[in-house]
Amino acid sequence: MPLLDQAVLVLAAMALFTAFALLAQTRLTAAINTFAWQGALVAAVAALTGRASGDAHLYVSALITLTLKVALIPWMLHRLVRRLSLERQADPLQHPALTLLAGAGIVVFSDWVAAPVAHFDASATRNVIAISLAIVLLGMLMMVVRRQAVAQVLGFMAMENGLFLAAVASTHGMPLVVELGVAFDVLVAMVLFGVFFLQIKNSIDSLDIDRLSQLAEPVEDDERGDAP
């Protein structure tokens, strides 16, 4: 196998590792930085695939990913976290070891699901499909286990990274029109999330999503004691 394809495999595996790091990261600022690294790795995969296959438009996709996922969105998230003063807030997982084992299970499951697809594809990077499926599912797992709204958004964005990786690895990228559309969708989603966060913060004074399941503010104990 040529060195370029090996480098693609290594970068894809590292992107998978960043998905796990994102899952386990408790600090929001560190999680945002991890997300930026994941974007950089996916962009590098796109650029190297473009180099290997000679598709010039993959360079454009890599550039879009680089500006959007590595620079713009992390910058917006950092600014948002600063505005909501969440920099020092930690959001520990309930069962970290169990969550990571579930993540490993997801990787095995993705391999099993993607095996028939990889069987038909002749390109050297076909095995990356399983990796990208795992990144998508890990992003979903992150949205399930995290209570912080910003962390859930990071999971959503990581899912988009996984989809982009799948497109690059299996079909050498989507058509440029589709890619631009997805990129701007993600950007618009990011802006909307920012507005949402401010609203949530204003109404319940926290970004802990679990508190949205209660209809009213919990009654304070001392007030209840006074009632009868």
Place this chain on the structure above:
Amino acid sequence: MNPLAHALSALLQPLLLLAAAPLLVAWIRRVKARLQNRRGAPLLQPYRDLRKLFAKEAVVARTASPLFRAAPYLVFAATLVAAGALPLLSLRLPSAAVADAIAVIGLLGLARFLLVLAGLDAGTSFGGMGSSREMLVSTFAEPALLLVVFTLAMTAHSTNLASMVQTTLNAGLVLRPSYLFALAALLLVAIAECGRIPVDNPATHLELTMIHEGMLLEYSGRHLALMEWAAQLKLALFAALIVDLFLPWGIAAGFAPGALAWAALALALKLGVLGALLAVAETALAKMRLFRVPGFLNLAFMLALLGLLSHVILEAAT
């Protein structure tokens, strides 16, 4: 190749590692001292310490059982035998036929078991504390170490260290994601197993944090010297293991004197660089709280598991 030379080479390689182990420790201390703007002790200081300890009288507590006296010799012997299974200068290693990577881990486990028992034996509270902490660390470190070995064994189709090195040498320059993850996991495990800084501080006897030193508190004289030497050998063993598995280039295939000299030079260079990296990491990092150690080693386990999975997913077809 006559059997005598074979036996000689099987004996000489671990003894060479044994002789070089204090030097490696001294080198790490020296680099650390320079990074902290100190001059540091001369490179021969650990040898002088060992000589001094061997000359001193060994004091044994009245409550200690015979196990307490036997443990230093057994720990030292087990670590030395484990070092014997490692191809150091030459790949033609007679002892490699009987000892593979899993046997090395088992021998290190035996040494640790005896060390922990010796720590408990004298009945002091610090010894017991050190032993319990050591067991906590090893519970998390050993599965990760085994997974690293399994990951590499899947590529080499063998758990024999000499043939694993041979496979890496034959393959030439191949980028493997599984090796990358396994290397990261092995580095973390080695730091924990050798009691280096984020996990244990080898330079202090601070009662709140010590792990390895806590178990050795009751030892003195030649017993202490053997225990210290075994710990230094264990560090050299892990460093040589990392070099063997991931950067084996330069190792001699036979016993030609020129190739052996070249292999010795390459090994010294690689161990020196690895030691300097460890010193930089120890200077830059702070020691973790004990209850953060399981998280640290879970990361190592996760990395090793990802290495295993990425081998199955990405490399199985090739």
